[in-house]
Amino acid sequence: MTAPHASLLKATPPVSPPPLLQVRDLNAYYGQSHVLHGINLHVQPGEIVSLIGRNGAGKTTTLRSIMGALRTRTGSVTFDGQDILRLPSNRVAARGLAWVPEERAIMSTLTVRENLELPPARPGGWTTERAYEAFPVLRERGHHPGSKLSGGEQQMLAIVRVLRSAPRLLLLDEPSEGLAPVIVQRIGDIIQELRADGLSVLLVEQNLKFATRLADRHYVFVDGEIVDEVSRADALARREDLLKYLSV
């Protein structure tokens, strides 16, 4: 083998698996107002990716657009190589995406158990028993209305609830919001355990400490655009920059 060949081989980028989620030139609208301006992002299998930015920067809208809960959008969203932008959100869910909205959406007219068993069960998904073993409080409160749980318990219920459908990508919207530090720690542990089980996570956060602890990469949102992409390695060194993006 001669030297020129070697340099040619070196120039070839490392082969990475195709992304699980690929978003290209995503634009979204609320009525007349244009709120997302050409978002490009991807999530690799097994990756935890965070979207960070201030309130109103478009992070939640991005999740809603991917999930199909917001319909007025253009661009391309592919999951596992297949276009999902035109699908209604129930069919997006069937492909293996799960969304835990910021408000957690624990149904107050359903008991804790009914909440837990609401998403359709799919092979490989969490059973009620598994959820009860992981979070005994859900068993204790099984027959209480979902709204009677504490904030942290609601967040845990919101996360395990969607695991029933065996998702491959979890869209988590501010799971740490409004929770005590010890609960935030616990939620972080859960997310890492889920990743160890092979789940990928797209995480919206304003809590930088929480986001940098978990995520492999960060996309920084400002006014409906991604202005920066930061790797886990750079996140610590560029902490001041990131804080500036988040400060009001």
Place this chain on the structure above:
Amino acid sequence: MNTQLLLIQVFNGLVNGAFYALLSLGLAVIFGMLRIVNFMHGALYMLGAFAAFALGQAFGLGFWPALILAPLIVGALGMVLERTLLSRLYGLEPSYNLLLTFGLTLLTQDLVKQVMLSQFAVSSAPYTTPDILTGVVNLGFVVFPKYRLFVIALTLVICLVTWFVIEKTRVGAIIRASTENPSVTRAFGIDVSKWVTGVFGVGVGLAGLAGVLAAPIYSVEPYMGAELIITTFAVVVIGGLGSIMGSIVTGFAVGVLAAVGAAIYPPIANTLVFILMAFVLLVRPSGLFGLPEGTR
């Protein structure tokens, strides 16, 4: 007024209340999930009675098959209407839906009138009580027509089954979740639109059932739903929209109150329900069982 007369009025009130309960239950189920008030409910009740009559005339089917088939026919028609017409108006101002369902009411009434005149040469028709339910039952303290007791009993069973399905089963959990948060429920992988169609079908099917039950008591005629539905809406206002148990309890209670009130002071017969409604609106605008706006 003696006790016996009072008891007879109570039973008569329960019969009227059974119809209010079945109709307002259907309205409540529909309103809960679709957030629309189905102004066509009275016409679909009439259609249930008419279907029973027409099935008898055309195919010689009696009361029992009609009791099953007519609600199914009305329910199926309702699902077609929901898919083809009502679903286009979701998210628009409620007045669009009011106009649509009111227009459909007029259309249905006149269509049935035309069919009755041209096909059966009648403008209204009696409907025979099934043999097994003719005659009276002596309850010891009061003698009461068998058929009317049957109406009260069957209505109670249907109402309780509906309540049970909605409050205690997985089907009900999906319906409640779709009512409370349709977009998240859909994002769980549940096809909420299909459930909306199904719930509308069941809701109007209940109206159809009430129509069949009413046929032997009142005669079958195109406008039989018009008056009843006005009282039913008053019942719905009293009970509060959206509450399942509320609509059942209020339906029966208003039926009894109105009948007893009418016996005590006959001139008030036609207005008592509306006096009650005005009073409830004054002291509890969201209805006896309704949650205040903004908390649901």
